[in-house]
Every structure is written in structure tokens, then in C-alpha cells.
Amino acid sequence: MKRWREVLGIPINLEPKHFPCDDAAASRLVIAAKLQGKNAHRLSLELGRAVWEREETLADPTTISLAAQRAGLDAAELRAGAPSDAELDGLHEKFTQEALSAGVFGAPSYVLPSGEIFWGQDRLDLLERALKKLVS
Template sequence: MPEIICYFSPQSGYAYLGHGRLREIARAAGADILWRPVDILKVFAEGGSTAPAKQSPQRNAYRKQDIVRWAKVRGISINTEPKFWPTDTLPACRLIAAAQLEGIDPADLIGACLSAVWARDIQISERDNLVRLANEVGLDGEKLATLSDSVEAADKIARNTAAAIEAGVFGSPTYVVNGEMYFGQDRLLFVAAALGVAQERVAQEHLS
């Protein structure tokens, strides 16, 4: 079965924009997604990247325009100035890791965390909010939150982060298919092509 490795931060706006499309591609290709939440600040530091919130006013102005265009393409809502971004992502990363330790596919939980930041103005660094988000997608939020405090969950994030740095990852989201790395959700067209999946349509109405 084909595999897609996805290195991501649960507060990444572009991971949010690409989340649904990535899952569509995986379903169409019969591929497994190997979700790898990372400590994005360490990835930025090792990769020589600047966190989006600290980039120049010009780049941030363009980023806001860009995410609105992509939200139209994907048919989802997005807040260009989310109330709780940037934030401490390690609690959410560890919650996702806890789900994985329980053998749970974390895709819905990841989507809930991403949309919490970019569509719902929910603080994902707070335990009670994470419990609620997990419950909303049918998981046992209290159990996962407790497990997220474990050494095993923290170690999983540390290993993911080290693997990302070793692979040359410098931002979120980054996808790896057949050993090839694709940075950014706009490169999902290459992920789709690598897996023989048809491309999505971008229309004129998406541009304004």
C-alpha cells in the first residue's frame, strides 16, 4: 500500500488548508497517511526558517490573501487573524501522539485541532479545549489527555521532530511520497500526481 508521510504543526494554516485534500488524495490512491506532528519551532530553527507570524509585514499581508484564495478552492472557512495563533502547540502534538499510541487514526482529531485555530478561535494549548475537541470527534478526550502527559507521548514528538530535521524538513506541512519531499499544501498537486490521482480544479472565482 502506498504511504504519504505528513510532517505538520497543529497550528499551521497551510496544514489546515491542505488537510481535507490530503485525505481525499489518500483515499483515491488507497494510500496510508503517516501523520507526524512535530515541534515546529525546532524545525524552523534547524531549517533556517522564520515563523510566519514573525515574517515581514509584506509577506504576512500576502499570506492573508493567499490563504483566502486557497480556502475558496477548498470550500472551507478561514480566519485571516486567528485569535489564538501563534500558540504553544506541544499539548496538541502530544494529544495526537496519544491517539496514535492507542492505535487510533488521528486524522479527525488533527482536523479538529487545525480548524479550532483557523475557523473557531479555540485555544489548542489548553487541556480542557483539547479534551472537548477529542470528544467532538468521538474519542475519549480525558483518557487521551492523560496519556498525552506521558513520557511515551513526549518521546514520540521528539522522534518525529528529529526525523523531520534529518529529512530536511523546514516547514509545515511537508509531505513525503516515495522518498520525494513536497513542501506546502500547494504542492499537493505533485503528491496527487505521484500517486496517480486526478488534480483538483482551480477556477477564476477562486482568485478574487
Template sequence: MVGVKSIRYYFWTISDWAYLGHRRLVEIANRHGATIDYRPVDLPAIYAKTGGILLGQRAQQRQDYRFAELRRWKVRLNDPINIEPKFSPVAHELSSRLLIAAKLGGFPVSEFTFDVMKAAWVEERDISDPNTLREIAARHVPEVEQLFDSAASSEVLAEYQRYTDDAPQDGVFGSPFYIFKGEPFWGQDRLDFLDEALAR
């Protein structure tokens, strides 16, 4: 449900930085009485429109710096994360569509979203594998196969496409991206600024 204080949360389900920011985003939103509009997106499609470059295509110096930053934030946040997970990168569409199906079905998706990303970044699991996703989904919805059927529907596909199309129009070019009252915040390292904006 979208409230008066609503954060549009654009994220890629296989995003390391979205994983690191997720718990804090939820805590900040709860503290300010804000809702979160979860919007899983096809980040490569957004990159194609906004000049982004997939990790494996970036210069080695940029890839090395990402590792350095992940190590720093792992210590800063005291969060478990595998810097080089066993399954990365993997296909992201099924996990995204399952989350959208759960959202459209009226189920809470905060913990579901976190468990998907935690599986990838902590538990060394393949979140492109339907069996992995079935096990995760079973914790959050009563009818897993019904959720899978919904995830394959044209309605969910259209919503997934809408989020991906809307993202660049909202100023989004990466993951995670938070939008509050038209103001964009890119990355989990900008959550303090989002917190301040909500306080105002």
C-alpha cells in the same frame, strides 16, 4: 498503521496551511489506498535547524504576502478560515502530544487532527487550553483523562522528539510536509504532485 503506500505527514498543529491541506490529503490517500503516518512536530525547533523564521520575526512584506495567499486559497478551496484568528500563535506541544498519544493508543487520528486545527482556524478557540482540547478529544477517544495521562508520558515525549528530530533528516523545513517514497512535497499547494506520485 503504515502500509506499502505510506505518506509521512509532518505538520505543526497550529499551521494554517496544514489545516487547508488536511482534507485533501486524506481524500488523496484514500483514493490511492495509501496510509498516512501522522507526525506532529515542534516546528520552531525544526526552523532552528533549517534556517526557518517564525512568522512574527519575518519582514512585513513576507507577512503581508502570506495574508494575500491565504485569501486566495480561501476562495480557491471554498474553505472557511479566519486569516487572523483570535488565538494565534499559541503553545502547540499539548495538542501535538495528545495526537501522538491517540496514535500510539491505536485510535484514528485523522479527524482528531482536523478538529484540533479547525478549532484554531475556524472556531476561534484556544488549542493551548486543556479544556478546549478535552472537549475535542472527547469526540475521538473513549477515555479523555487517560489520553491526557498518556500525553504526559515519557513514551509520548520521546516519540514527539523523534518526529521533530527525524523531520530535517527527511528534508522537512516547514508545515505541512509530505514524504512519499523518499520524495518530499512542501505545502498544501503541492498536493497535486503528491497525487500524481501516488498514481505512479
């Protein structure tokens, strides 16, 4: 991560003050965004930046709300249109089991329809190449 921080010129904290933390509310919001057809990926990136760049905790509702705002989303609206916490937690478990069944073992991981897995950000160039082959 130190090398990527230098190569990409981004302020990654190698040992974030608030990691790990209770990220259940943040995970629920990402799933709610996905269910509502909103940009869950961008929300995930902003939540990650909160932890790894901004030294914030995902256990704080204000941190989550501000991350959503930076992603162009409204956390309160997402939650209002979302299923219950229990249902969101069930979906989280379902998605986790699907990832494990597909062979995912770390983040980031990308699984192509063929089942081929690309793991780690140092493989993103290879993933991009594989995706271009799929669409050509």
C-alpha cells in the same frame, strides 16, 4: 491562505487570535492517538480547525477535548492509555528530528518512501498523483 479560503470555501482566519499558543497538550494527545492506533490525522485536523476556523486556543483543555470529540475520540481515554508527558515529549522531539533529517521544512509536508517531499497544500494534487503511481 486567503486564496485557498476562497477556493475551498472554508472559514480560515488569516490571523488567528490564539496563534501561536502553548500547544504541548494537543501535541501529546495526537501522539497518544497515534500510539494507540486511533485516527491521529483526523484529530490533528480538528485541532487545526479549532485554531484556524473557530478562534479557539489549544492552551485550553476544553478546546482540546471538544476537538477530540469532533474527531470521534475521547481525550481522557487517550491520555489514560498514553505514556507520561515526558515520554510523549521525547517522542515529539524524536519525530521532529526525523522530519528535519528527511528535509521537511514546513506544513503540510509529505515524504514518500523514495525521499521525495511534497510541501504545501497547493501540491496535494501532485502528491495524490505520485501516490497513485506507487500503488499501480
